[in-house]
Amino acid sequence: xxASVISEPCHNATEDVTDHADASVIASLRSVTxxxxxxxxxxxxxxxxRQGEVVALLGPNGAGKTTAVRLLxxxxxxxxxxxxxxxxxxxxxxxxxxxxxxxxxxxxxDTLRVREHLQLFSSYYDHPRPLEELQxxxxxxxxxxxxxxxxxxxxKQRVLFALALCGDPDLICLDEPxxxxxxxxxxxxWEQVRKLAAQGKTxxxxxxxxxEADALASRIIVVQKGKVIAEGTSAELKAADQSRTIRCxxxxxxxxxxxxxxxxxxxxxxxxxxxxxxxxxxxxxxxLERDPALSGLEVRAAxxxxxxxxxxxxxxxxxx
Amino acid sequence: MATTPVIYFNxxxxxxxxxSRNRSYLxxxxxxxxxxxxxxxxTNKNYVFHGHTIARYxxxxxxxxxxMGSSLFGIGAGLAFERGxxxxxxxxxxxxxxxAYLLAKLSVSITFAVGIALxxxxxxxxxxxxxxxxxxxxxxxxxxxxxxxxxxxxxLIIGLVMPSNAAPGVINLIYLPLSFCGGLWMPIETxxxxxxxxxxxxxSFWFARLALRxxxxxxxxxxxAWALLAGYTVLFLSAAAFIxxxxxxxx
Numbered sequence: 001x002x003a004s005v006i007s008e009p010c011h012n013a014t015e016d017v018t019d020h021a022d023a024s025v026i027a028s029l030r031s032v033t034x035x036x037x038x039x040x041x042x043x044x045x046x047x048x049x050r051q052g053e054v055v056a057l058l059g060p061n062g063a064g065k066t067t068a069v070r071l072l073x074x075x076x077x078x079x080x081x082x083x084x085x086x087x088x089x090x091x092x093x094x095x096x097x098x099x100x101x102x103x104x105x106x107x108x109x110d111t112l113r114v115r116e117h118l119q120l121f122s123s124y125y126d127h128p129r130p131l132e133e134l135q136x137x138x139x140x141x142x143x144x145x146x147x148x149x150x151x152x153x154x155x156k157q158r159v160l161f162a163l164a165l166c167g168d169p170d171l172i173c174l175d176e177p178x179x180x181x182x183x184x185x186x187x188x189x190w191e192q193v194r195k196l197a198a199q200g201k202t203x204x205x206x207x208x209x210x211x212e213a214d215a216l217a218s219r220i221i222v223v224q225k226g227k228v229i230a231e232g233t234s235a236e237l238k239a240a241d242q243s244r245t246i247r248c249x250x251x252x253x254x255x256x257x258x259x260x261x262x263x264x265x266x267x268x269x270x271x272x273x274x275x276x277x278x279x280x281x282x283x284x285x286x287x288l289e290r291d292p293a294l295s296g297l298e299v300r301a302a303x304x305x306x307x308x309x310x311x312x313x314x315x316x317x318x319x320x
Numbered sequence: 321m322a323t324t325p326v327i328y329f330n331x332x333x334x335x336x337x338x339x340s341r342n343r344s345y346l347x348x349x350x351x352x353x354x355x356x357x358x359x360x361x362x363t364n365k366n367y368v369f370h371g372h373t374i375a376r377y378x379x380x381x382x383x384x385x386x387x388m389g390s391s392l393f394g395i396g397a398g399l400a401f402e403r404g405x406x407x408x409x410x411x412x413x414x415x416x417x418x419x420a421y422l423l424a425k426l427s428v429s430i431t432f433a434v435g436i437a438l439x440x441x442x443x444x445x446x447x448x449x450x451x452x453x454x455x456x457x458x459x460x461x462x463x464x465x466x467x468x469x470x471x472x473x474x475x476l477i478i479g480l481v482m483p484s485n486a487a488p489g490v491i492n493l494i495y496l497p498l499s500f501c502g503g504l505w506m507p508i509e510t511x512x513x514x515x516x517x518x519x520x521x522x523x524s525f526w527f528a529r530l531a532l533r534x535x536x537x538x539x540x541x542x543x544x545a546w547a548l549l550a551g552y553t554v555l556f557l558s559a560a561a562f563i564x565x566x567x568x569x570x571x
Contacts, residue, residue, distance in 0.1 A: 036570060073413045076571045093415050101413040106405035111341035116334060123330040124415045163410065173413075 024050040026202055027072060027171055032081030034067055034226075041067040043226040044081070049171065049204055054197045056217035057206040060312055064226040065206040066104070069173050072204070073101050085171065097125060100169035102160045102177055110149025114140055114159055117148060118166065125167030137192055138162035139185070153180035161189065165196075172196065174205045178212060190216055214304045222311050230311050234304055241302035241310050244280040248273055249296040252287060260286055272296070276306070327416060331424035339394060339428060348393050348488070350436055353386035356505065357440050358447075365448035369507065370537060375448035379440055380460065380531035381504040386436030387464045388499060388524065391429040391471040392478065392491045398425060399479025400487035422476075429475075430468050437464045452535060459534035467527045470549050473556035474523075480563050498524045523552040 027049040034042040042064045049055055057065045070076040071083050074090030085095045108117075115131070122128035135141055138158045143151065148159065157180060164172055174193075178186040193203055193216055207213055213220050214234045222230040222237070230237060243264060249271050258266040262279030277283045280299055288294055302310070339345055361378040369377050402408045411421060441457060444450035452460075474494070482490050499505060501515055502524025508516055519525040526545040532538040533545075 070409075070571075075409055075413055077568070093417075096413070096415040099413070101410065103406060103409050103413065105407050105410055107401070108405065108407040108410070109338045109402070111338050112334060116337065120330055120334045121414060123326055160410070163414075167415070 024052075026051050027085045027204075028083075029068060029071060029078075030082040030084070032068075032071060032078045032083060034064075034071060034076070035079045041226055042071070042078075045223070045226060045228055047221055047228065049202050051170075051202055052197060052200050054193060054203045054205065054216050054218050056213035056220045057204065057223055058208070058210070058213050058220055058308065059223035061208070063223045065223055066175055067226075068223070069101075069103075069175050069204065069206055073099065073173060097167060098170045100164035100167060100172045102164035102172075102174045104175050104179070105160060108148060108156075110147060112148055113144070114146055114148060114151070115144040117159060118144075118162055121163045121166045127168060128166050129168045134162045134165060137165060137195075139188055154182055154185045157181055158185070158189075161192075169201070171202045171204070174203065176206055176208070178207070178209065186212070210305045210308055222308065224312050237307045237311075238302050238304055241307035243276055243278050243302050243306060243310060245300045245302075245306070246273075246275040246277065246280060246284060246287075247296070247298040247300065248275075248287070248294050250287065250291045250294045252291050252294075256290075257283075257287065324417065324420075328420045328423060331416070331420040332427045335424040335428045336431060339398070339432070345393060345397070349386070349389045349432060350439070352389055353382045353436055354439065354443070356385070357382040357443065360505065362443060362448045373448055373450060375444050376450045376452065376535065377507060377532070377537060378505075379444050379450060379452070380535050380537065381506075381528050382440055383433075383437035383460060383464050384467065384502075384524065384527045384531050385499050385504045386440065387429075387433035387468050388471045388495060388504075388527075390432035390436065391426075391468045392475045392495050393488070394429045394432065395425045395472050395475030396478035396482070396491050397484075397487045399476065400482045401484040403479065404484030426468070426472050429472050430465050433464050433468050434461050437461055456535055460531060463527075463530045463534055467530065467549065470523050470527075470552040470556060473553050473560065476560040477556055477563065480560060480567065498522060501525075503528050523549060 025048045029045055029047050031044045031046055032042055033040065033044055045064065045068065047055075047068070057068060059065050067076070071078055072085065072090060074083075074085075074095070083090060086098055088095050090096070090099070112120075118131055118134055122131065122134075135144060138161045140155075140158055140162055143155060148156065151159065157177065161174075161177060164174065178189055181189065190212070193205070197203055197218070205213070205216065217234065220232065220234055220237055221228055230240070232240070250273050252273070254266045254268050254273065257263060257273065257275055260277075260283050262277050262283055264276045264278065266276075267274040275283065284299070357378060361375040361382065365373050365375050367374045399408075402411075412418070437460065441450075441452065441460075445452075475491075478487060478491060478494070501511075501519050502508075502522045503511065503519055504524060508519055508525070508528075511519070526548045529538050529540050530542060530545045530549075533540070533542060
């Protein structure tokens with residue numbers, strides 16, 4: 001119910017964007033459908049990446065994020081529609097020289113040293129970044145002589161990040177880049193992503209960490225069931241979600257509050273009540289009338305998480 | 321592209337480095353032929369077969385055995401691992417030419433195959449009094465190097481279809497019977513007649529015939545054997561290409 005209200009204006013915005021093709025677009029999927037047998041992974045999905053942007057592809061598991069990235073990298077062929085990178089085919093060597101990818105890799109050869117992995121990948125490119133620079137950017141100092149098999153999960157992720165940056169690419173695709181990283185390592189990688197964007201690099205990021213999309217992305221594309229359901233800055237997505245969360249201490253019964261018009265969910269934490277509603281003023285008026293002793297009042301605008309949940313219609317709040 | 325030869329060289333160099341540090345791989349590949357040769361060839365050094373010690377005859381078969389192992393494990397298990405864990409995707413998204421990846425694996429298989437044959441020659445000469453001329457030795461190494469190709473192609477199929485944890489087991493199920501039935505472990509004449517009939521349909525048998533020929537044991541047609549091995553190569557590569565295209569369409 002909430003999703004349809006919110007997705008309307010955003011959907012129009014998407015169409016506006018695709019209408020005027022501008023020169024700064026460096027990669028695009030145009031009306032791309034991808035079927036695996038009978039299953040539709042992408043359903044006439046369009047997206048554009050402009051130079052210097054950090055775009056986050058956000059969506060629940062199985063929404064088609066990784067499929068979109070794989071098509072953009074030429075690892076998979078679209079059933080219909082058009083994929084373009086730097087005006088060409090992603091499978092051309094010329095395109096790949098300007099492309100860096102960090103994919104979800106379970107394991108890679110354990111018996112090569114970090115330095116050797118970097119040397120090999122660097123040799124694929126005409127103008128690779130110096131190894132010292134790569135190690136500094138990816139935070140691999142002190143790890144260069146270590147065998148890959150001896151690294152921790154977060155350290156392995158950093159090696160994959162370094163491999164994506166080997167060729168000094170103009171477009172960098174990061175598929176769940178901070179998976180398995182601790183908070184410190186995650187922040188360090190965010191810092192590097194921001195630096196890359198400041199250098200004019202374009203970054204496409206898939207993530208299921210909303211905080212990550214919020215912190216990094218200049219534009220967020222929300223994908224669900226293979227379709228773009230919303231697109232905009234983090235602020236725009238939050239603004240599009242008209243709901244508010246009311247937090248207060250009250251003696252009112254949750255069953256009474258949840259029956260009020262415009263209330264989406266009610267949660268009780270001890271004696272604190274959390275009410276999500278599309279009509280905060282009317283709900284508050286009733287609640288204050290019924291419970292003059294109501295205290296600790298706080299009204300909060302939607303966080304990106306709320307907007308995301310409203311969009312994908314996956315309300316986790318328990319209604320009692 | 322000026323950098324392309326460098327890519328091919330580096331890919332092969334690091335493939336060699338990677339495998340030469342992998343103990344379980346080394347054990348399967350070098351351990352099997354060396355231990356079997358010591359057990360069945362070197363310890364029977366007083367057993368005379370076709371006018372020489374049996375260790376000289378078995379040098380050909382166990383060299384073929386080593387070559388098959390290095391290509392089936394190196395390519396089959398290696399590809400299954402790298403494909404199964406997503407590492408191949410990273411490489412395919414890079415500007416690395418696909419041929420560099422495959423040729424690296426093939427050249428490393430050949431390197432190991434030749435290395436194993438040299439090791440067996442040394443063991444045979446030192447421990448069992450095997451005598452072969454330099455010319456015979458060089459011809460045997462040439463046969464071993466070229467004979468890797470059909471088994472490398474078979475390894476490609478295994479690497480494409482098998483999950484990474486199942487690949488080594490499946491390879492053993494192919495590798496060991498193919499070696500035994502092809503007459504690589506003991507003279508084919510000592511096998512039951514029906515097995516000898518089956519052997520004539522196996523690439524391992526024709527590979528061993530060519531190797532034995534270089535040491536003067538077989539006078540069967542080299543052209544026929546090479547033609548059959550080439551046929552197997554074409555067959556395996558076509559099957560691999562078919563499987564790869566079908567996987568691509570589904571990827």
